Amino acid sequence: MQQNNGIDKKQMISFAVLCLVLFGFMFYFQNKQTKEAELKAQEQKTEQAKNAVKQTQANNINPNVTPNAIQTASLGNNELKLEFSSLGGQVSKVELLKYKAYNHKTDNADQPLYLITKNNSNYGFQFKDKTGKTVNTKDLVFSPSVNGNAVTLTADYNGAVIQFIYTLLPKYTLDFKVRTQGLSKITSDNKADFIWDYNVRNLEKGRAQEQSHSEFSYAFNNYKDYDYDGRTTMEEEKETLNWIGVKQQFFTSVIEAKNGFTQSKGNQENVEEGEYLKKLNYEGFVQMTGSELNQDFTWYFMPLDLPLLKSYDKNFDEILPLGWSFIGAMNRYFFMWLYGIIAAWGLSAGWVIFVMTIIVKLILSPIMYKQHKLSAMMKVIRPEIDEVNAKFKDADPMKKQQATMEVYRKAGVNQMAGCLPALVQIPIFYALFRFFPNFIDLRGQGFWFAKDLTAYDDLIKLPFKVPFLGDHLSIFALACTVVILIYTVMTSGNMQQPQQEGMPNMKVLMYIFPVTFLFFLNTSASGLSWYYFVSNAINILIILVIKYVILDEKKIHAQIQSNKEKPKAEGKFQKRMREMMEKAQEQQKTQEQQRNKKK
Known part of the structure; x- marks a missing residue:
């Protein structure tokens, strides 16, 4: 049975076409929308009231x-x-x-x-x-x-x-x-x-x-x-x-x-x-x-x-309200500082956010590289994981888990390394969640069809109200949802399906997440949606570059085979997991023996 290993060349072409259509859609509404009238007069000069x-x-x-x-x-x-x-x-x-x-x-x-x-x-x-x-x-x-x-x-x-x-x-x-x-x-x-x-x-x-x-x-x-x-x-x-x-x-x-x-x-x-x-x-x-x-x-x-x-x-x-402790410091001393430097170049607010996003992605690129390298390694050892699942299909789940971890250990794959990018991006997400609706320099700054980047754009108005969505659809929120969905499709190819009955299908949950994200972004600051649209579009490009330019699956496969032949030191986390499983296995055997004696 053929595995889902991300997207093929046809999907790449589809993604490129979708991006062109999406950007064309944005520019269409930008040109269609009339320019806002300039302020009719300069700021009012007030007079000191004398006997007023x-x-x-x-x-x-x-x-x-x-x-x-x-x-x-x-x-x-x-x-x-x-x-x-x-x-x-x-x-x-x-x-x-x-x-x-x-x-x-x-x-x-x-x-x-x-x-x-x-x-x-x-x-x-x-x-x-x-x-x-x-x-x-x-x-x-x-x-x-x-x-x-x-x-x-x-x-x-x-x-x-x-x-x-x-x-x-x-x-x-x-x-x-x-x-x-x-x-x-x-x-x-x-x-x-x-x-x-x-x-x-x-x-x-x-x-x-x-x-x-x-x-x-x-x-x-x-x-x-x-x-x-x-x-x-x-x-x-x-x-x-x-x-x-x-x-x-x-x-x-x-x-x-x-x-x-x-x-x-x-x-x-x-x-x-x-x-x-x-x-x-x-x-x-x-x-x-x-x-x-x-x-x-x-x-x-x-x-x-x-x-x-x-x-x-x-x-x-x-x-x-820029956030507590580290979150607030990140907004005060990094994002506000970075915005001020880029804005001094004379760019409009939307393009300042665009450049900010690129800089943040460049800073995080080493972490993302490790994440996608891990994903490529997981793809290479996927047949061996499938063999373990087939071999221990009717066996004790604990034994199957131990066998799976042994495959990872011999291949030199550290699963916990995949959690690092997510952990790093959580404080960044929350910081930006605080930054965009509260940064007064963005107030009243328009970009394309969004008249104010600190509020939602509502070019698409609905004739009725939808619960949790409101009476409009934000184009920035829709665009962001689309690219998150594409990114999810690309990164969930190597995710294993649940082997036990009653376990949730993680792929389905990952596909549902972008849709639920639409409800959150639709009434949020359009600057936040624009940032995450650009961020996830860059993520997709990075994946394609890493997959087709940087990483060589044959070399990765050779490296994994070389890792298997070398004596591999057991990490602290892996050792603790193995000891916990062995202890749980012993307890399970003891309980079974006690039940057999009672019979």
């Missing part, structure tokens, strides 16, 4: 406050445009001027990017007066006053004066001071409860992906330790938090307390559809001295750009 106080509607935030009583004040710099509401003295609008939000109607990133707007953020300090009534500053009406780059909002509560002083600093920093006078006459509390309700706005194309990256993030232990929480609740009642933030896929809103937040807790829940992704609620205490609330805070409304985050020296760089 205007009337606005309250949108029924507080039913006891009439709409005409609400005022707003504005501040701005080159990066931020801020608005403050007299109701609660809060930051009521935050626009990041150098970035745009995704517009679902136009399928382009052409909307102003607001982290805060339409009352999606609501915060205040809560305490009890001496009558036991709960007072929250978010319900008070403040009077705004603008002076240069600072806004002072002042409220009066039963004779006590409460002031919120906001000063816009360079870039993405807003200094926030709370000052009170006479508060001790109406309250005996020694701490105030800071309550922050935040609804995360949908800013990116991939809703599910952005939602999964939206969570609490915070630092403690004098900024040295960092943690995050994407689950339902967070509880840090024993730690003093230096800052608490709401992280999104590429942006974050953070408030830092100079003296820390204590007894912190929060909860969050997903929003299934609409403008918002998640609802988050945070509560933590700040100290009051002599029942007066005089504390210093700082707001940060930032893009998750690694150099920027590190520049603050407050452990903000941990907000960027």
Whole structure:
């Protein structure tokens, strides 16, 4: 019976034709698709607000406050445009001027990017007066006053004066001071409860992906330790938090307390559809001295750009979810570094990823060579393995396994060597899984029919939703699935079929894997799919070159015969396996003898 030993020349020709068709398909859609319109104007230049106080509607935030009583004040710099509401003295609008939000109607990133707007953020300090009534500053009406780059909002509560002083600093920093006078006459509390309700706005194309990256993030232990929480609740009642933030896929809103937040807790829940992704609620205490609330805070409304985050020296760089330990280090010090070097050549983002892939494959090529050499050796000794299987067909499985291992040992074939490439590529896969959806330099970068390499491409739209797949088909994901399937066909030729009943057919499982991979990639970053398409296409080319150019099966066969004639030292792993089998065999004989005695 003829064995499946990979692909023949006809299959090679089929693969080449398929690749040409696939690339032709890609270029066809590239040319068919109209070029995106250039930005209509340069970045907006904001003016320092001078006495920029205007009337606005309250949108029924507080039913006891009439709409005409609400005022707003504005501040701005080159990066931020801020608005403050007299109701609660809060930051009521935050626009990041150098970035745009995704517009679902136009399928382009052409909307102003607001982290805060339409009352999606609501915060205040809560305490009890001496009558036991709960007072929250978010319900008070403040009077705004603008002076240069600072806004002072002042409220009066039963004779006590409460002031919120906001000063816009360079870039993405807003200094926030709370000052009170006479508060001790109406309250005996020694701490105030800071309550922050935040609804995360949908800013990116991939809703599910952005939602999964939206969570609490915070630092403690004098900024040295960092943690995050994407689950339902967070509880840090024993730690003093230096800052608490709401992280999104590429942006974050953070408030830092100079003296820390204590007894912190929060909860969050997903929003299934609409403008918002998640609802988050945070509560933590700040100290009051002599029942007066005089504390210093700082707001940060930032893009998750690694150099920027590190520049603050407050452990903000941990907000960027690049992975733990070795995985994170690989992204920070290799993939980001490599991307920056290649991008400096002037290539577009898609071609930068293409070159990155080639470099990574070159680095891993010695390991891949060993893997495919092992595969060729397995092919050569396959007839001997088949003889062992036939000889011990009805014998004890343990004996058959020992005989098989003996064939491998005499031929000098180390089966464990085939596991090394897979083990090496697992951390690389996970690192890239973290890299592509979180690297802000890729945000908004298009390539062929993908308008944003950090989101999926959906040129093929479905008239209905498919479970786990969505309402579209990603061309990059489809292309990646095809090449993974071809690679699987090529590498599974020497895989043995299960000899025992009930054992799963590994070949079938390997063919199913690429199809299941489609469901994962279809809603993931198209940059990830493009990387793995190129990576697996290179794998196929490497196999063909090794098989038809580098490796000579006759020489390998001669080498194996030479190995058989030489006394072969038994490796530690092989020795342990042999000893375990012998021990198991002895135990099996003992059990059979005991059963025979009972009979």
